[in-house]
Amino acid sequence: SLNIKGKDFLTLADFSSEEIKGLLEKAKKLKDAHLQGKTSSPLKGKILGMIFEKSSTRTRVSFEAGMIQLGGHALYLNSQDLQLGRGESIADTAQVLSQYVDAIMIRTFSHEKIKELAHHATIPVINGLTDLYHPCQALADLLTIQEKKGTLEGQTLVYVGDGNNVAHSLMIASAKTGVNITIACPEGYEPDPSVLKISKEFAEQSGSEVKVSHNADEAVKDADAIYTDVWTSMGQEAENEQRLEDFAKYQVNEYLVQKAKKDFVFLHCLPAHRGEEVTAAVIDGSNSAVFQQAGNRLHVQKAVLSEIL
Ligand code: CP
Ligand code: NVA
Numbered sequence: 506s507l508n509i510k511g512k513d514f515l516t517l518a519d520f521s522s523e524e525i526k527g528l529l530e531k532a533k534k535l536k537d538a539h540l541q542g543k544t545s546s547p548l549k550g551k552i553l554g555m556i557f558e559k560s561s562t563r564t565r566v567s568f569e570a571g572m573i574q575l576g577g578h579a580l581y582l583n584s585q586d587l588q589l590g591r592g593e594s595i596a597d598t599a600q601v602l603s604q605y606v607d608a609i610m611i612r613t614f615s616h617e618k619i620k621e622l623a624h625h626a627t628i629p630v631i632n633g634l635t636d637l638y639h640p641c642q643a644l645a646d647l648l649t650i651q652e653k654k655g656t657l658e659g660q661t662l663v664y665v666g667d668g669n670n671v672a673h674s675l676m677i678a679s680a681k682t683g684v685n686i687t688i689a690c691p692e693g694y695e696p697d698p699s700v701l702k703i704s705k706e707f708a709e710q711s712g713s714e715v716k717v718s719h720n721a722d723e724a725v726k727d728a729d730a731i732y733t734d735v736w737t738s739m740g741q742e743a744e745n746e747q748r749l750e751d752f753a754k755y756q757v758n759e760y761l762v763q764k765a766k767k768d769f770v771f772l773h774c775l776p777a778h779r780g781e782e783v784t785a786a787v788i789d790g791s792n793s794a795v796f797q798q799a800g801n802r803l804h805v806q807k808a809v810l811s812e813i814l
Pocket of ligand 2: 634669670671734735737738739774775776
């Protein structure tokens with residue numbers, strides 16, 4: 506097994522290429538076992554506390570189902586119902602919950618908050634999405650590319666849209682595993698410069714490339730996989746109208762994907778807005794793997810849980 510017991514899972518930047526590949530390997534085994542109806546209970550008696558400050562369908566249900574399938578238990582904790590919602594500090598919450606549960610998964614806004622939680626908790630903390638990163642999603646994305654293409658190394662992934670949390674984790678995940686990645690985005694919506702910098706460093710070690718482009722047509726030409734995400738992320742609702750305008754030329758539609766390789770795979774972390782970042786013809790078309798991708802959240806998270814706990 507991997508040597509990551511007790512570790513926090515806040516960003517893939519904290520994990521080596523070997524550890525990431527090992528987690529994917531483990532996820533594949535867990536998926537096969539699950540599909541064959543085989544059960545085992547490596548996390549018997551373990552409890553995961555799941556704090557949500559934002560909505561969720563996939564993350565919430567796949568973490569809870571995953572814990573149960575591994576023989577453990579999960580608690581859904583809406584932050585508004587916790588004293589956290591009335592101003593109790595993250596530090597105090599971390600120290601209290603550490604006495605009750607074996608790990609905490611949190612979906613929150615600022616990445617600083619999850620770092621603070623992890624700092625004060627004596628148990629592992631898992632990132633279920635922050636404004637900066639979505640590492641569980643990126644692991645599922647890699648597993649899906651691996652399944653569809655047979656390999657990761659040398660594949661080219663083109664992410665069209667906002668340089669957001671999903672894009673950031675994809676950049677790191679790709680750079681760590683030898684996938685070439687281009688972020689095609691409007692000016693002003695580039696990925697965070699510090700994330701770009703570390704991704705380029707990781708890519709140098711794996712022999713892949715990380716690029717930013719402002720030309721989606723040009724960028725998708727060599728794509729083995731095309732990825733997009735919503736234009737307005739949770740917490741950015743006030744910017745929605747401006748974003749609809751700014752991203753108009755970055756829709757993943759029939760015309761854009763015609764420029765990619767014929768066997769490109771379409772990916773989207775979901776939830777999707779058909780008619781905005783992607784058209785129905787693409788997301789519901791034969792190149793789309795979005796539901797396989799969503800399904801893979803379960804298996805990669807079970808891998809993370811069983812290796813960390
Ligand atoms: N992709 C993803 O994280 O979905 P949810 O917001 O439904 O958890
Ligand atoms: N970028 C999106 C992803 C949702 C899963 C958001 O943060 O809202």
